[in-house]
Amino acid sequence: MPYLIDGHNLIPKMGLDLASFDDETLLLARLNEFSRLSRRGGLEVYFDNAQPGTPETRKTGAVIAHYVRKPLIADEAIRLRLKRLGRSAKNWQVVSSDHRVQNEARSVGAKVLSSEEFAATVQETLRTGDSSPSPAAKMSQSELEEWLHLFSGHHPQSGEGTKTR
Numbered sequence: 001m002p003y004l005i006d007g008h009n010l011i012p013k014m015g016l017d018l019a020s021f022d023d024e025t026l027l028l029a030r031l032n033e034f035s036r037l038s039r040r041g042g043l044e045v046y047f048d049n050a051q052p053g054t055p056e057t058r059k060t061g062a063v064i065a066h067y068v069r070k071p072l073i074a075d076e077a078i079r080l081r082l083k084r085l086g087r088s089a090k091n092w093q094v095v096s097s098d099h100r101v102q103n104e105a106r107s108v109g110a111k112v113l114s115s116e117e118f119a120a121t122v123q124e125t126l127r128t129g130d131s132s133p134s135p136a137a138k139m140s141q142s143e144l145e146e147w148l149h150l151f152s153g154h155h156p157q158s159g160e161g162t163k164t165r
Contacts, residue, residue: 002042004078004105005031006096006115007065010045013097013119024065032061034122037129042092044081046074075101082108 007027008018014030016023024047031043043063050056050067058065068077078101082089090109096102097115105112113121 001040001111002092003040003044003113003118004081004092004094004110005043005045005118006074006078006094006098006101007045007047008074009096009098010115010119013115014122028060028063028065030122030126031063033129034125035062038125046077046081048074079104082110 007024011018011023011027014027016026020026028045031045035041035043041062044066045063046066046068048068050069054067056067056069058067066074066077068074075096075098078094078096082092082094082105085092085108087109089105090111093111093113094101094105095113095115095118096105102112102114
């Protein structure tokens with residue numbers, strides 16, 4: 001189920017500092033890792049007070065970041081997104097601890113998670129998940145032996161060894 005996330009509401013719940021210059025970047029990195037480990041896609045994050053020159057929407061890995069410019073705020077942008085979703089809003093989860101945002105999400109049938117609940121899920125996934133990239137495919141024993149022979153200078157077909165300089 002995809003998510004609409006109130007980014008600045010989530011940042012402090014993730015143990016990040018809203019006053020940090022890279023708080024949004026750090027949140028996006030954690031959400032991308034969460035997406036990879038949990039195999040959940042469809043994460044859209046909304047940030048208030050976009051700086052001039054910042055693109056309105058930017059895809060960062062598996063996460064879409066929306067940078068909302070004044071006079072709008074992230075809460076309003078989430079509400080507008082839910083409205084555009086129409087009936088399919090019921091297939092989305094809204095992550096915010098703002099009661100107004102939660103009530104608006106419920107009114108269109110979207111599921112609601114508090115920022116605290118979602119942060120706990122993300123942090124648990126990051127803590128218990130394998131942080132190394134998963135291999136595309138495992139190598140068979142015969143393939144491994146072939147590679148070992150190749151790099152050791154032995155040819156498995158002829159049984160001969162060659163030296164390289």
